[in-house]
Amino acid sequence: MSGERLLNFAIRYGFLILLIGMVLFFSFAANGFASPRSAVFVLQSVAITGILALGVTCTLVVDGFDLSIGAVATSALMLSAYSMVILEQSAFTAIVLCLLMGAFVGLVNGILIVKFRVPDLLATLGMMFLLIGLQRIPTQGNSIATGMSLSADSVAEGVFSPAFLWLGRHRFDLVIERLVPVPVVIFLVIALAIWAFLSLTRHGRLMYAIGSNERAAALVGTPVSRYKIAAYMISGVTASIGGILLAARLGRGDIASGTNLLLDSVAAALIGFAVLGAARPNAFGTVVGALFVGILLQGMTMMNAPYYTQDFVKGAVLVVALVFTFYLSSRRGAGGKV
């Protein structure tokens, strides 16, 4: 039947076609949109949210949710600034501290959820508040920058090391000089790794099994608790990488930045459900979801749409994606392959 085939086609490719259509539209309508620089700009603007979104995708796969990613990222931002500017540590130490912090937060989230049976939303919401509060205590709620006064007669003398700033600001040459920023490369590498992990390895397969029927997964001998904790740890680590990159771009411990990170990355992961008709969390979809939002905002900016319409547009995209995912695929019926 052609009706059914059309529906299947719409579910599978609808969102990608929408994406291509949008790129074509902006290429004609917005001057300078179709250029390598603008493409890289889009990538750069989605790199950090994309990295966070890939982490949250892993928790969605085991039928969990991580609301603390935004707070982990801003904590990493503050922690890296604190360790370099106030404790005068090296870039390497700062990065290791941040990654450990992310892994530890993920571990605590996982243990709260698995061992203490706190529902995922509540556990990670609690963790979010805790971290937002905690990152303000050492500096009494102030941002961290070289030269800030610490007590009556001393100022912070440490600096963001050049090696650290390189992470956020260096651009590799690719055909054009100084084209591809480091965060974009890191984003693509993480995306590839998480995609391979989730869809090609047995660990990923077992995590999807846990998300679909936890009891059944446990009864075939899957160490369910371990995988769930691992998912939250992955999410914590990726969030802290996002925070490090943010710190490296800003070059200071800005207490007020990163407010949109949580919602943007969750949106990207949810939009990802619609890509290729997967109807489930998946890394490829998450990347496409992040790009979709990035391209849309970049195109609108270049067409001089006012900044305050951005959230509205993001919301509209999210709703369309969810309709693609849930309404259309519910009409098709159940089941499918990973």
Added chain:
Amino acid sequence: MAKALEISGLEKSFGRNHVLRGIDLVLRSREVTVLMGANGAGKSTLVKVICGYHSADGGSLELAGEPFHPQDAADAISKGVVTVHQSIDDGVIPDLDVANNLMLDRLAKPGSGLFVRERKMRREARRIAESMGLHLDVTARVADLEVADRQMIAIARAMVGDPKLLILDEPTSSLSATEADRLFSLIDRLRDQGVAILYISHRMSDIRRIADRIVTMRDGAVSGVFEADNLDYEGAVTAMLGHRMTEVDIDPVAVDTPILQLNDIVLRQGAAPIDASFHDGEVVAITGLLGSGKTRLAEILFGLAEPLAGRLRLDGKPYAPRSAREAVSSGVFMSPKDRAANAVIGAFDIADNMTLPFLEAFSRLSFVKTRAQRNAADGMIDRIGVVCQSAEDGIGTLSGGNQQKAMIARWLLKPCRALLLDEPFQGVDIGARRDIGRHIRQTAKGRTTIVFVAEIDEALEIADRIVILNEGAVAGEHINRDIDLTRMVAEVSGQQDAA
């Protein structure tokens, strides 16, 4: 007798799979029509079209002489067509309590008032439950109940709506004999009240008890109608399978090496301890009523529960698994009962479902070898006879019985020391049951196989030896050769002393 529902020329396809190929069928009031058919014949699909869940591709339905095109399940219910589906969780809302579940249709009815009056609702729910012989706490969460109770609630819910046509799709597959009896007397009562009933089952004992008329389906078409007082059950089975059913002929194997040993295992407070050995190459059936301790014993052997006292030995060595994981890695496999809750991964295709316990063996450096996985699944699909288009079909597109076959196949993929099958034939048709039984017996060498079944027929078809449990203790044991059935039945019901 009045025609309740007339179905003519009904067609339904899923993609290229032509499932219903012109069904003509009349259901009459005051009559129980039993619908028989092999797994995947299209019974549940027919039911889902009648109750408004799927739309038909062709043909027509007439309800009491009027054209009937249900838009959805609610529409069908409001016209008096009430259905209890094969998968129970379609019939209950697990997160709500019993009272809310029983009264749900009333809550959903327009004009039923804005505020829920808890007290009144509970009283009403208790009345309904009691009228069905259900004695349970109406404030309990449905998710916390046993499957059998959940099934009874799904059925009770269907009763609330005052049906004209009641459809029951394999309602007894997870009920024990006593509960099934309660259901049957309820059906008798409804039949006397003038309700037309369509009853789907693979259990011959149900069919003998309840059928006024048998309709058989094969490959999406009606293949036989058997009426009158003298129902030809054998003819019906032949018509549904397309050939005569093969006889099972069991020649109990001689046993020597014990694999799994139970030493003084106590299942429950006050029950006599159990001593037993299960040998290489042997298939043992453990049977008993609901609550006899079958499931408990299976859980202990698989590391999900601990015995009150006693020890287990596997291959002569102490065996004390603390989780399913430990059991599986010691070579003890279990296919649990109630596949929807305990076994099926709804998001996966057949191949991923089958190979799930052995993903490690099907991967290199953690990367899953898709080809090897597919090949293994295809082999099992052929051997067990799973009706599907390919190994890449979503498990949810399979018929209930075929899902069950896939779940058994899962544990036959790799060799093991002890294979535990808890109610392996839930929803499997008679023909396939024999085929699977034969396969299990043929591959029995090298392991010990323990099958937990409530139906004595099933035990007799597969086992070399039958152990009967009653109240947590062994009530009898028989080699499967010239068995004294009366004595066995007495042992099952715990009356052997009186006999």
